[in-house]
Amino acid sequence: MKKSQALNTPAYENVTRSINPGTGEALGEYSRTSVEEIAKMVQKARYVQKSWQAVPLKKRISYVIKFRDYIMNNLDELAEATARDNGKTRVDAMVAEIVPAAMGVSYYCKNAKRFLKDRPLAMGNILFINKRSKIVRVPWGVVGIIGPWNYPFSIPFSEVVMALLAGNTVLLKTSDETQVIGHHLKNCIESAGLPNGVFQYVNIPGRFAGDAFLNAGLDKLFFTGSVAVGKYLMKKASETLTPLSLELGGNDPMIVCEDADLERATNGAVWAGLQNAGQSCGGVERIYVHEKVYDRFMDMLAGKVESLRVGYDTDYNMDIGAMTTERQIRTVKAHIDDAMAKGATIYARSKSPKNSQGQFIPCTVLADVDHTMDVMRDETFGPVLAVMKVKDIDEAIELANDSYLGLTGSVWSRNWSRAGRIARKIQAGAVTVNDHLMSHGLAETPWGGFKQSAIGRSHGDIGFAEMTQPQVIVNDILPFVKRDFWWHPHSRAVYEGVRGVVELLYGPGLVRRLRGGMNLMKVFFRTFTSWK
Numbered sequence: 270m271k272k273s274q275a276l277n278t279p280a281y282e283n284v285t286r287s288i289n290p291g292t293g294e295a296l297g298e299y300s301r302t303s304v305e306e307i308a309k310m311v312q313k314a315r316y317v318q319k320s321w322q323a324v325p326l327k328k329r330i331s332y333v334i335k336f337r338d339y340i341m342n343n344l345d346e347l348a349e350a351t352a353r354d355n356g357k358t359r360v361d362a363m364v365a366e367i368v369p370a371a372m373g374v375s376y377y378c379k380n381a382k383r384f385l386k387d388r389p390l391a392m393g394n395i396l397f398i399n400k401r402s403k404i405v406r407v408p409w410g411v412v413g414i415i416g417p418w419n420y421p422f423s424i425p426f427s428e429v430v431m432a433l434l435a436g437n438t439v440l441l442k443t444s445d446e447t448q449v450i451g452h453h454l455k456n457c458i459e460s461a462g463l464p465n466g467v468f469q470y471v472n473i474p475g476r477f478a479g480d481a482f483l484n485a486g487l488d489k490l491f492f493t494g495s496v497a498v499g500k501y502l503m504k505k506a507s508e509t510l511t512p513l514s515l516e517l518g519g520n521d522p523m524i525v526c527e528d529a530d531l532e533r534a535t536n537g538a539v540w541a542g543l544q545n546a547g548q549s550c551g552g553v554e555r556i557y558v559h560e561k562v563y564d565r566f567m568d569m570l571a572g573k574v575e576s577l578r579v580g581y582d583t584d585y586n587m588d589i590g591a592m593t594t595e596r597q598i599r600t601v602k603a604h605i606d607d608a609m610a611k612g613a614t615i616y617a618r619s620k621s622p623k624n625s626q627g628q629f630i631p632c633t634v635l636a637d638v639d640h641t642m643d644v645m646r647d648e649t650f651g652p653v654l655a656v657m658k659v660k661d662i663d664e665a666i667e668l669a670n671d672s673y674l675g676l677t678g679s680v681w682s683r684n685w686s687r688a689g690r691i692a693r694k695i696q697a698g699a700v701t702v703n704d705h706l707m708s709h710g711l712a713e714t715p716w717g718g719f720k721q722s723a724i725g726r727s728h729g730d731i732g733f734a735e736m737t738q739p740q741v742i743v744n745d746i747l748p749f750v751k752r753d754f755w756w757h758p759h760s761r762a763v764y765e766g767v768r769g770v771v772e773l774l775y776g777p778g779l780v781r782r783l784r785g786g787m788n789l790m791k792v793f794f795r796t797f798t799s800w801k
Contacts, residue, residue: 279304279477287448290356291581291591293626299448302471304481307440310469311485314411314438317466322408322436324464326385329434330378335461336430337374340367347453351422354449356591356628357545358582365545366423369710373427376712377733381434384733390741396770399747406737408436409512410488415478417493418593419548419650420709421447422454424516427712428491428727429458433468435736440487442471442478446593483511491735492516493550496648496674496721503724514725514735518550519676519718520648522669523705524691525566526662526682527559533703534681535569538654541679541705543577543632546592547601547652551677551699551716552706554649556656557665563658567636570656571617574632580622589619589652592628601630601651608635608642608655616656640671648674662691670696675719679705698723754796766792 287296302310321329340347344367351362390402412432416425421443432439441458443451455470473481475494479502482490491514492502499517506513523541525534542553558566579589592598609615616636621629632652638645644655659665669678678697682688685702692700698718699708708714709728717726726732755767765788772785 279474281474281477285445285448285472287354287446289353289627290593291353291627291629294353296353296449299452299472302473304473304477304484307471307473307481308485310440310471311411311482311487313466314440314469314487317464318408318410318436318438321438321464321467324436326382326434329436330381332461332463333430333434334374334378336426336457337371339457339460340371340374343453343457347422347450350453351450352582352590354447355418355421355545356593358587358590359585360582361544361590362422365710366420369712370423370426372710373423373712373728374430377427377430377434380730381733384730385435385737394774396774399745399750400743401746402741402743405740405742406435406734407740408737410437411440411486412437412736413440413482413487413490414442415475415482415490415492415494416441416443416451417550418444418446419545419550421450423709424493426454426457427732429454429468431727431733431736432491433463435733437488437736438466439468440471440482441468442473442475442482445475448472479505483509487511489514491727494518499721499724514727516550516676516717516723516727517721518648518650518674519697519722520554520646520672520674521551521677521679521697521705522665522672522695523553523556523679524662524665524669524681524695525556525558525562526680526684526688526691527561528683529559529562529681530683530703531562531566531569535566535573537679537681537703537705538570539573539577541707542654543574543589543652544706546589546630547632548593548597548650549706550648550650550722551709553654553679555645555669556654557659557668558656559662559665560658560660563656567616567634567656570634570654574617574619574634574654577619577632579619579629579631580625581627589632592630592651595628597650598628598630601649601653604642604644604647604649604651605633605635605653608638608644611639611642613638613642613644613655619652640668646672666691666694670694673720674722676722677701677705677708677718679703696720698726750796751799752796754792758800762788763792766790 284298348359348362352359388404489512493516496517499515577588617634619632621631635655638655675697677699678695679701680688680691688702715726715731716728717723769785769788776782
């Protein structure tokens, strides 16, 4: 047995090889980080964290705002790198990755002071009028971030921004499959000239990353990925009670009411369900359409899906790019095969490029689906829309909630008031009306889900709060008070005085309250006397 194995140190190749999923072209090789290095990186991050926290917020903002300058100076290069590394189109990369990242920098830098500001607490009871309490936000310390391959720039980027502004030091690990854009992200953050050790980039195989981070003793871990890995990390983190923020995917429903604008609804289904080759945790996967408009909806949807241009993006005119991994292609095909074996039919399908070396599969609309099928039960994470006819919206809501996942959902109706009422009944963390798969791009909206889709939130004020711990500070504003009246030494009078607090405040009838008040006053003035 090798010494490294005896020490439970995992062995893996010392480089990551990046491949363009649209062409099979080799994009580059990147050196790995060892497990031993990660432990040292956490120690270094912890050493510098207190000094980083002590940097005035205005100065921290001046560092972070430089990230936006880097993005501005490299817009086309970043979109191109994201497209080649992940497989998505350049338009997709720009709209879903680069633009939201730039806007996020502005939003968090503008609002960080408000998010981190001390918050006074209103007095809870007049008997404690001498106590003044406030909530202060304290950074966790050393934060680990593990990003996904489907949105390799925008998802980890916003978390890094929030963590640094809040006063944390950061270790970032991006996906094995998207190291090219991961290193662009690294360059973006390092371009700001942060103090040494405040931000460190990690390249370690995903299957080892969680253990390495948690064993190294970081203070909080942010993970975006699969439910299975999230559960493993939660179990592992329980050994040290390390807090986690988990975003684990979805099987998201779209409800189309009988009064919906079908042109917008079908356009939205194509965008939210098929962009990024369907590899969006918050994308449409299940569609429930009222029977009165089902046929028209399906015909309109079919025409649009069949016209989609799928292929490698060389001239900005492709609509759908490649699947990022072969493993995910196998999952998508298995879900389609399962559905077909159980009675589903292919209602529409796009063309795919012929004689291509890329990882392309056609966009598919499935009809005659039901909840016995994997495509309706689990996350497909591919360019598949499964559409089910419903007799009324109550049935649609029931089916939409029939899932162990609950990340996002949408309601499509011309009646905003009614749509809002329906939205409240959907068990999901983010529900949109007449739109879908866009709230993640709004820096002000929290991102996360119900059930097994998430623990915690990212984005917005709620997501920013995940980067800090709340601490309450209570001040006594009467310096001449020697002691609280219930302090030692105890006596029967003290007992009756404490009991009198409840009687005075809540006793039935005036007599009971007066008696309680008198007993309280007998001992209250001992607060101004010394121990005898």
